[in-house]
Amino acid sequence: MSLNKVNSKTDILIIGCGCIGLSTGIVLLKTGKYNVQIWSRDLPPNTTSNKAAALWYPFLCNPPDLVGKWSAETMQYFKDHIIGDPKSGTLIKKVNEIFRREHKEDPEWRPYVQSFRRARKDELPEGYVDGFAVDDGFVMDTDMYMDYLVQTFKSLGGSIEQREVEDIREAFVHYDTVINCTGLGSRELFKDKLIYPSRGQIIVIKNSSERSIMDEEDHIAYVIPRISNTVLGGTNQEHDYNTEPTKQDTEEILKRVAMISPRFAKNRIEIQDVKVGLRPSRHEIRLENEFFEGGSKLVVHNYGHGGSGFTVSWGCALEALRVMEAGIPNLLFYKKQQQPKPQSKL
Ligand SMILES: Cc1cc2nc3c(=O)[nH]c(=O)nc-3n(C[C@H](O)[C@H](O)[C@H](O)COP(=O)(O)OP(=O)(O)OC[C@H]3O[C@@H](n4cnc5c(N)ncnc54)[C@H](O)[C@@H]3O)c2cc1C
Numbered sequence: 355m356s357l358n359k360v361n362s363k364t365d366i367l368i369i370g371c372g373c374i375g376l377s378t379g380i381v382l383l384k385t386g387k388y389n390v391q392i393w394s395r396d397l398p399p400n401t402t403s404n405k406a407a408a409l410w411y412p413f414l415c416n417p418p419d420l421v422g423k424w425s426a427e428t429m430q431y432f433k434d435h436i437i438g439d440p441k442s443g444t445l446i447k448k449v450n451e452i453f454r455r456e457h458k459e460d461p462e463w464r465p466y467v468q469s470f471r472r473a474r475k476d477e478l479p480e481g482y483v484d485g486f487a488v489d490d491g492f493v494m495d496t497d498m499y500m501d502y503l504v505q506t507f508k509s510l511g512g513s514i515e516q517r518e519v520e521d522i523r524e525a526f527v528h529y530d531t532v533i534n535c536t537g538l539g540s541r542e543l544f545k546d547k548l549i550y551p552s553r554g555q556i557i558v559i560k561n562s563s564e565r566s567i568m569d570e571e572d573h574i575a576y577v578i579p580r581i582s583n584t585v586l587g588g589t590n591q592e593h594d595y596n597t598e599p600t601k602q603d604t605e606e607i608l609k610r611v612a613m614i615s616p617r618f619a620k621n622r623i624e625i626q627d628v629k630v631g632l633r634p635s636r637h638e639i640r641l642e643n644e645f646f647e648g649g650s651k652l653v654v655h656n657y658g659h660g661g662s663g664f665t666v667s668w669g670c671a672l673e674a675l676r677v678m679e680a681g682i683p684n685l686l687f688y689k690k691q692q693q694p695k696p697q698s699k700l
């Protein structure tokens with residue numbers, strides 16, 4: 355048995371073609387050390403990732419310190435590699451989180467984000483008394499951004515096969531090292547009952563507002579303007595697998611959004627689309643090595659990003675590379691290679 359190597363590069367399989375799988379694949383390919391293939395049951399635009407709002411802002415994701423670190427690394431990665439490219443569908447947009455009650459504590463991710471500040475009074479709608487602000491936040495036209503990730507992955511030599519994996523041993527036939535980016539799919543594929551769906555519904559309307567604004571204190575309400583449209587949200591129904599939009603949720607979202615952005619109370623809103631996605635929620639992101647088949651196979655888990663997959667994607671991709679490269683030398687094959695060759699008796 356030898357470690358899969360073609361053209362002196364190590365073959366790596368990624369399972370999952372959402373924002374996490376694609377970001378991880380791009381980071382691996384950019385090292386020049388790996389051949390990377392993605393197997394995925396669903397491809398964009400039919401992934402959870404495509405249902406996202408999407409903006410940079412840590413939300414429904416743990417552990418707080420690592421989410422802060424990975425969010426900041428992701429913000430820097432966007433600034434260094436993505437935001438300048440018009441094909442990426444991303445825009446720098448100030449984001450405000452607002453509160454009806456004084457919020458003494460800064461967010462746990464504050465130490466990692468230098469541009470964080472407290473909201474000014476003029477940024478608070480009537481009835482709101484406190485808030486956070488990040489002036490260099492950014493938003494993504496989700497489908498445009500996902501297509502950009504696919505094109506970038508392929509342009510770096512990555513290949514994508516639409517293929518469901520029912521048993522991880524199918525992957526082990528061809529690969530020694532696999533990165534698991536299956537999101538909610540890990541509940542079945544790896545029997546991880548700690549990951550569960552948090553249902554999110556959003557409304558897509560014509561472009562309308564100049565900043566992203568959100569209230570998550572008692573009920574979720576957000577307005578996220580993007581390049582081609584604006585997203586109004588949202589809901590967070592834990593353990594709810596319903597992927598169909600409901601009229602009740604649409605009405606509830608419009609009612610809450612009118613509270614944070616009075617313009618929506620007055621004008622009749624022209625709805626372009628209503629989408630539902632199941633966030634891959636977990637008590638904390640799972641980003642670690644797991645060895646199989648007596649140590650001859652390695653799975654790097656990178657899933658459970660809840661409401662922040664895009665916000666932490668590049669930080670987690672860089673961490674997955676580090677974790678994987680720490681794991682590979684412990685594969686049985688490598689260990690045998692390192693053993694001193696027995697001296698010939700003759
Ligand atoms: C309404 C809504 C709004 C959101 N807004 C934001 C936001 O503004 N900012 C933000 O950062 N995050 C946001 N999120 C969260 C974000 O969408 C998720 O955290 C992110 O999409 C998770 O990415 P993923 O790649 O892990 O999962 P997914 O996109 O679900 O990708 C998982 C992939 O694995 C594949 N797969 C699963 N099981 C198998 C299997 N057995 N075999 C083969 N393939 C398999 C699937 O087909 C899929 O391609 C939002 C989510 C929702 C629902």
Ligand SMILES: NCCCCC(=O)C(=O)O
Nearest residue numbers: 407411413554576588661
């Ligand atoms: N606090 C961020 C709100 C943006 C939407 C989002 O992340 C979600 O609905 O999961």
